[in-house]
Amino acid sequence: MNIPFENFTSFRSGQEETIIAIRESKAKYVIVNAPTGTGKTILGMMSSIGHKSVYTVSTKILQDQIAQDFPEAVVLKGRSNYPCPRYRHILHFGKPAMADSCSKKGCAYLLDSDCQYENTKLSALRSPYRTLNLSYLLTEANGPGGFSNQELVILDEADNVEQELVGYISLELGKRDKELLGSYNLSEPEYLSKQETWKPWSEELLLILIPEGEKLENLGNNPPEYLISLKKQVKRLVSKLIMLRDCSDSTWIRYEIEGKTVYKPTWLTPILSERFLFRHGKKFVLLSATFPEIGTYCRMLGIPESDAEVIELPCTFPIENRRIVFDLDSAVDMAYKTQDIDGLLKQVKIILSRHKSDKGVIHTTSYRLKDAVMSLGDKRLTTHAVSDREAVIEAFKRSERPLVLVSPSVERGINLPDDLCRFQIIAKVPYQSTQDRVVSARLYGSKFGQQWYQADAAQRIVQMAGRGVRHGTDTCVTYILDSQFKKLYVQPRLFPKWFLEAVDIGDV
Ligand code: SF4
Structure with a gap:
C-alpha cells in the first residue's frame, strides 16, 4: 500500500492490516480501539484515501498537531480563529472582530477573494484531505451544508462524540440571552418543568427572532459593535431554539447552573444522532484510545450495535x-x-x-x-x-x-x-x-x-x-x-x- 503522506515512509507493525480491515468493512460504524502508540491518525488518514471524506478531532491542539504531521491536509478551524478584514477596525469584546462576526452580503473582501476564512474553507472543500473540529462540522453540515454528504467521516477522539453532540443540540441561556428574551417579554415558559410548554415558547420566540436575524443580515461596512454581538446572539439562539422546538421530548431536562439555564436531552436518541451527525456520511470510522464498553457506547451514541464493527488493537507498550x-x-x-x-x-x-x-x-x-x-x-x-x-x-x-x-x-x-x-x-x-x-x-x-x-x-x-x-x-x-x-x-x-x-x- 502506497503512503501518500511525506512524513510517513513505512507502517508500524499491524497498521497496514488495520487500514485494510477498516477500508474493507461493510459496517456503517467502524469502531477502532487504538491505544496510545498504535498511530491512530495515520490509520484514519490512510482509510480516507480515494473517498470524499473529512477527518475530525475535538481540539484545536490536535488540529495543529495534524497540520504538522500531515501537511497534505487542509486544516479548517472555527470562524473565530480567523481575522475578518472587513471588520478588523471594530473592537469586539476588546479585540478586533474575527470571522465569526461575518456579514457576507456586500463584502468586498469576499468578492476579491481576500477573506482568509473563506479561502481556507474553499481549499478544504476542494482538498482530498481536510481536518475539522467536530463542533465546526456539526455547525457547517447542519447549517450551510458544507462538508455534509461524505462517503467517509473519521471521528478521532470518538469517546468525546456523545458529549459534543449533546452540547451541540442543547440550549444554554446565559444572562445576556435572558435579558434579550426579557426585552421581548418572552422570558421562560410559565411552567418551567413542563416540557409541553417549551415548544410553544420556542415557537413564539422564533416568530420574533427569525425576522430580527434577517434584519441583521447585512450590517454594512461600519456597524456598531453591539449590532455585531446581537447578530451573533440571535443567530445562535435561532438555531438552538429550532432544535428545542423540533426535538425536545419528555426525556429532556431543564436545570440551572452558574446563572445559566440549560435545556438538554438526557440521552442521544437514534433520531437525534442521525439527524445531526450520522446522516452526513455513508460510513464512519470512530477512533479512540479509550472507548467505554462498546454496547454502552453504541447506546450512548444512539447507533445500533448490529451496524457497528469493532477493531480492537493491542497495546504495543510492554x-x-x-x-x-x-x-x-x-x-x-x-x-x-x-x-x-x-x-x-x-x-x-x-x-x-x-x-x-x-x-x-x-x-x-x-x-x-x-x-x-x-x-x-x-x-x-x-x-x-x-x-x-x-x-x-x-x-x-x-x-x-x-x-x-x-x-x-x-x-x-x-x-x-x-x-x-x-x-x-x-x-x-x-x-x-x-x-x-x-x-x-x-x-x-x-x-x-x-x-x-x-x-x-x-x-x-x-x-x-x-x-x-x-x-x-x-x-x-x-x-x-x-x-x-x-x-x-x-x-x-x-x-x-x-x-x-x-x-x-x-x-x-
Ligand atoms: S466574508 Fe467579509 S465579512 Fe465575512 S469574514 Fe470574510 S471579510 Fe469578514
Whole structure:
C-alpha cells in the first residue's frame, strides 16, 4: 500500500492490516480501539484515501498537531480563529472582530477573494484531505451544508462524540440571552418543568427572532459593535431554539447552573444522532484510545450495535512499563457514605516515600478529596484551583524537583511522558457526581443509567492510567487505592484487554 503522506515512509507493525480491515468493512460504524502508540491518525488518514471524506478531532491542539504531521491536509478551524478584514477596525469584546462576526452580503473582501476564512474553507472543500473540529462540522453540515454528504467521516477522539453532540443540540441561556428574551417579554415558559410548554415558547420566540436575524443580515461596512454581538446572539439562539422546538421530548431536562439555564436531552436518541451527525456520511470510522464498553457506547451514541464493527488493537507498550497495581488487602473504602480518608492518606504516604525521587500524579476525582490529600503537608505536593490549572500544570512540568501533582481534573488532555510522571495514584474510583443534574437523570431515569455510570467510571480509570505512559520505552506505575474498583474489575467487559493484562493484584 502506497503512503501518500511525506512524513510517513513505512507502517508500524499491524497498521497496514488495520487500514485494510477498516477500508474493507461493510459496517456503517467502524469502531477502532487504538491505544496510545498504535498511530491512530495515520490509520484514519490512510482509510480516507480515494473517498470524499473529512477527518475530525475535538481540539484545536490536535488540529495543529495534524497540520504538522500531515501537511497534505487542509486544516479548517472555527470562524473565530480567523481575522475578518472587513471588520478588523471594530473592537469586539476588546479585540478586533474575527470571522465569526461575518456579514457576507456586500463584502468586498469576499468578492476579491481576500477573506482568509473563506479561502481556507474553499481549499478544504476542494482538498482530498481536510481536518475539522467536530463542533465546526456539526455547525457547517447542519447549517450551510458544507462538508455534509461524505462517503467517509473519521471521528478521532470518538469517546468525546456523545458529549459534543449533546452540547451541540442543547440550549444554554446565559444572562445576556435572558435579558434579550426579557426585552421581548418572552422570558421562560410559565411552567418551567413542563416540557409541553417549551415548544410553544420556542415557537413564539422564533416568530420574533427569525425576522430580527434577517434584519441583521447585512450590517454594512461600519456597524456598531453591539449590532455585531446581537447578530451573533440571535443567530445562535435561532438555531438552538429550532432544535428545542423540533426535538425536545419528555426525556429532556431543564436545570440551572452558574446563572445559566440549560435545556438538554438526557440521552442521544437514534433520531437525534442521525439527524445531526450520522446522516452526513455513508460510513464512519470512530477512533479512540479509550472507548467505554462498546454496547454502552453504541447506546450512548444512539447507533445500533448490529451496524457497528469493532477493531480492537493491542497495546504495543510492554506490560511491565505500564503496571496497574491494585491490592485488595490494603485498599481503602472510598464509597460515598463510608469513605476511609485516614486509611487513604496512610496509603498515599507509603507510596510517596517509595517514589521519593519521582514525579507523579494523584488523581482525586473531587476538590474535597484533593484538599484532604494536600492536608498531608508534604512539600512535594502541588495542586491547583479551576482558575490556575494550566499555569500549575506548566510549572509542574518545568520543575526539576520530584513534585507530585494533586488534581481532580487531569484524567485527559495532558501528556506526561518519561520523567514527568513515573507513578500515579487513583485515590478514588472516578464515578461522576450524582449532584450533577444530568448524571442523576441518567442514573435514576432508566435501567441503562447504571450500566452507563459504571462504564463511564471504568473509562475514566483507563484514561487516568494513560497519562504517564506515552511511548514504548516510557514507564509509569499506577496505584488504585479505592476498594470500589473491585466492582468494576470483576466486569472485564468494562475494560480493554490491554488494560486488564497490566492489572497487578499485588502489594501496594
Ligand atoms: S466574508 Fe467579509 S465579512 Fe465575512 S469574514 Fe470574510 S471579510 Fe469578514
